[in-house]
Amino acid sequence: MNTKFLDLLAQRYDSEEKVVKEIINLEAILHLPKGTEHFVSDLHGEYQAFQHVLRNGSGKVKEKIRDLFTDVLSEEEINEFATLVYYPEEKLQLIKNNFGNKEELLEWYKEIIEHLIKLVSYSSSKYTRSKLRKALPQQFVYIIEELLYKTDEYTNKKPYYAKIIQQVISLNQADKLIIGLAYTTQRLVVDHLHVVGDIYDRGPEPDKIMDTLINYHSVDIQWGNHDVLWIGAYAGSKVCLANIIRICARYDNLDIIEDVYGINLRPLLNLAEKYYGDNPAFRPKRLSDKKLSEHEQVQITKIHQAISMIQFKLESPIIKRRPYFNMSERLLLEKIDYDRNEITIQGKTYPLDNTCFATVNPNQPDELLEEEKQVMDKLLFSVQHSEKLARHMKFLMKKGSLYLKYNGNLLIHGCIPIDENGNMEKMTIDNKTYAGRELLDIFEHYLRHAFAHPEETDDLATDMVWYLWTGEYSSLFGKRAMTTFERYFIKDKETHKEKKNPYYYLRENEDMCRKMLTEFDLDPDQGHIINGHTPVKEIDGENPIKANGKMVVIDGGFSKAYQSTTGIAGYTLLYNSYGMQLVAHQQFNSKEDVLLNGMDVLSVKRLVDKELERKKVLETNIGEEILQEITILKSLMEYRYMK
Numbered sequence: 001m002n003t004k005f006l007d008l009l010a011q012r013y014d015s016e017e018k019v020v021k022e023i024i025n026l027e028a029i030l031h032l033p034k035g036t037e038h039f040v041s042d043l044h045g046e047y048q049a050f051q052h053v054l055r056n057g058s059g060k061v062k063e064k065i066r067d068l069f070t071d072v073l074s075e076e077e078i079n080e081f082a083t084l085v086y087y088p089e090e091k092l093q094l095i096k097n098n099f100g101n102k103e104e105l106l107e108w109y110k111e112i113i114e115h116l117i118k119l120v121s122y123s124s125s126k127y128t129r130s131k132l133r134k135a136l137p138q139q140f141v142y143i144i145e146e147l148l149y150k151t152d153e154y155t156n157k158k159p160y161y162a163k164i165i166q167q168v169i170s171l172n173q174a175d176k177l178i179i180g181l182a183y184t185t186q187r188l189v190v191d192h193l194h195v196v197g198d199i200y201d202r203g204p205e206p207d208k209i210m211d212t213l214i215n216y217h218s219v220d221i222q223w224g225n226h227d228v229l230w231i232g233a234y235a236g237s238k239v240c241l242a243n244i245i246r247i248c249a250r251y252d253n254l255d256i257i258e259d260v261y262g263i264n265l266r267p268l269l270n271l272a273e274k275y276y277g278d279n280p281a282f283r284p285k286r287l288s289d290k291k292l293s294e295h296e297q298v299q300i301t302k303i304h305q306a307i308s309m310i311q312f313k314l315e316s317p318i319i320k321r322r323p324y325f326n327m328s329e330r331l332l333l334e335k336i337d338y339d340r341n342e343i344t345i346q347g348k349t350y351p352l353d354n355t356c357f358a359t360v361n362p363n364q365p366d367e368l369l370e371e372e373k374q375v376m377d378k379l380l381f382s383v384q385h386s387e388k389l390a391r392h393m394k395f396l397m398k399k400g401s402l403y404l405k406y407n408g409n410l411l412i413h414g415c416i417p418i419d420e421n422g423n424m425e426k427m428t429i430d431n432k433t434y435a436g437r438e439l440l441d442i443f444e445h446y447l448r449h450a451f452a453h454p455e456e457t458d459d460l461a462t463d464m465v466w467y468l469w470t471g472e473y474s475s476l477f478g479k480r481a482m483t484t485f486e487r488y489f490i491k492d493k494e495t496h497k498e499k500k501n502p503y504y505y506l507r508e509n510e511d512m513c514r515k516m517l518t519e520f521d522l523d524p525d526q527g528h529i530i531n532g533h534t535p536v537k538e539i540d541g542e543n544p545i546k547a548n549g550k551m552v553v554i555d556g557g558f559s560k561a562y563q564s565t566t567g568i569a570g571y572t573l574l575y576n577s578y579g580m581q582l583v584a585h586q587q588f589n590s591k592e593d594v595l596l597n598g599m600d601v602l603s604v605k606r607l608v609d610k611e612l613e614r615k616k617v618l619e620t621n622i623g624e625e626i627l628q629e630i631t632i633l634k635s636l637m638e639y640r641y642m643k
């Protein structure tokens with residue numbers, strides 16, 4: 001081993017004892033049970049519902065409370081205790097309001113603090129003391145450790161422990177301690193979070209989800225198609241930018257653009273007011289109870305049309321300069337007969353409804369008006385100078401990837417593009433042909449390049465980000481073509497269908513899943529593929545566990561827009577040392593419902609896979625890293641201290 005490196009390391013471990021201590025510590029950690037992984041996906045801006053799943057650890061918090069207190073607490077008390085752990089600040093207030101006198105409150109404080117200490121102790125039983133210490137509220141570390149590690153053997157210390165709690169209460173610190181212990185519990189029940197894509201679009205608060213993730217103790221992200229659309233916009237793709245604004249207009253979420261990210265929509269509004277009127281096809285979808293005046297609705301409708309038409313125009317030059325995107329069928333503006341208001345797609349002619357072509361020159365339909373160009377330039381400038389957006393996009397890049405191999409599993413939002421025979425689809429980009437894992441790697445390479453060069457707006461890398469949103473071999477889109485235009489302007493629903501990649505039926509087959517795991521150098525006997533992206537239609541009897549357990553689809557179904565088609569509010573997945581469990585969630589109404597009525601979302605667990613023997617840290621990604629560290633430390637030991 002490089003002696004320079006070992007010399008540097010010796011600065012940190014400057015005595016034999018330190019090296020020995022660390023080796024023993026690491027060796028011991030390897031034999032602890034593996035931590036719990038929590039998988040969520042398709043959050044789609046639904047911050048409140050996401051918060052709930054995060055705070056209750058997909059049912060893990062209540063499970064632990066039940067394990068400990070079934071004999072001493074009633075069902076109602078268990079629910080109340082659980083709610084306190086999920087939303088400590090708010091629940092504390094509600095509980096405190098119910099006490100008639102101070103004595104009752106003091107009694108309650110004593111009891112609840114003891115319960116919480118027990119819960120923290122139980123939830124941390126598979127971690128080292130040092131890891132637990134890091135999860136404790138800093139100002140109470142000393143006190144909590146005293147209470148956690150108390151030994152009652154000789155009962156000498158009983159009054160001492162009672163005094164600690166009494167003092168905490170009399171010094172008015174009880175609320176803070178309770179809140180701290182509640183968050184510690186939340187943190188302990190889940191060791192690591194995977195977000196399998198689609199944080200953005202449709203729902204109202206993706207920014208708050210991003211802030212939550214930024215502050216979360218351990219997380220990775222597999223980008224979804226909607227996430228790369230936002231990354232693309234920030235990286236300089238005007239067509240991605242037009243798309244994110246269009247989707248925000250469609251779902252009545254323009255305040256995300258304007259108020260949250262501080263992007264000025266005034267120039268776009270002026271253009272919209274000039275060229276567009278009311279139009280039923282572009283009225284915003286209303287999913288929330290937010291009140292909108294008729295005037296506001298019409299204004300959004302106009303913006304929606306203005307940005308959609310800009311989007312359609314911007315697609316055209318990319319399709320033309322990248323023939324290998326194979327998207328010439330999507331040059332729809334050129335297939336319109338503007339006199340007859342008709343379009344011919346694949347030999348069939350359809351009438352067009354609700355058209356809004358005031359800015360289209362039939363002789364050159366993809367040409368942007370000067371005003372449209374200026375609007376897009378201003379919007380892009382604004383997007384690239386939004387401090388908050390920059391922070392969120394950088395985090396997406398830092399923690400994100402197109403796919404992830406983690407503890408033997410393959411995590412990927414959409415699909416691995418394959419043909420009907422189960423062969424990896426080939427795509428030629430810039431005269432080189434890629435398939436399977438290599439194709440995904442080159443996609444990611446381009447995306448990172450585009451992000452590193454936001455000043456480039458029309459280069460291959462930037463165009464590639466848009467391809468990831470909508471191209472037929474995109475591993476995130478997974479469909480033949482996106483029929484946005486047809487859904488706005490053509491009645492015939494046949495034209496709205498988006499044909500899925502064969503992956504979506506071949507993934508039911510175990511051999512196919514094994515083949516894909518092998519393509520990614522994973523052990524097909526051990527591994528699973530974990531997907532988001534496609535809502536599982538429980539209503540129609542679809543099973544999220546496929547291919548004999550090799551494939552698990554966890555589209556979280558957080559998106560309100562899709563809940564009527566799925567019949568539930570979606571799935572999350574837990575993977576602990578005993579195996580994998582899929583958790584089905586029912587619809588989340590509101591935090592208030594949980595707080596006031598203890599209406600926790602009912603979660604039903606299903607076993608995906610059971611470990612024959614409890615899995616240890618040794619068998620995980622982290623275990624591998626620790627083993628490497630131990631090897632290095634042993635070299636240091638030999639080099640420095642064993643002579």
Ligand SMILES: O=P(O)(O)OC[C@H]1O[C@](O)(COP(=O)(O)O)[C@@H](O)[C@@H]1O
Pocket residue numbers: 198225226250479482483484498533
């Ligand atoms: O429901 P909307 O807003 O019309 O969006 C539909 C579009 O969203 C997509 O389903 C992609 O979004 P998802 O990743 O959430 O599925 C496209 O395939 C489709 O064209």
Ligand SMILES: [Mn+2]
Pocket residue numbers: 198224225226413476532533534
């Ligand atoms: Mn998706």
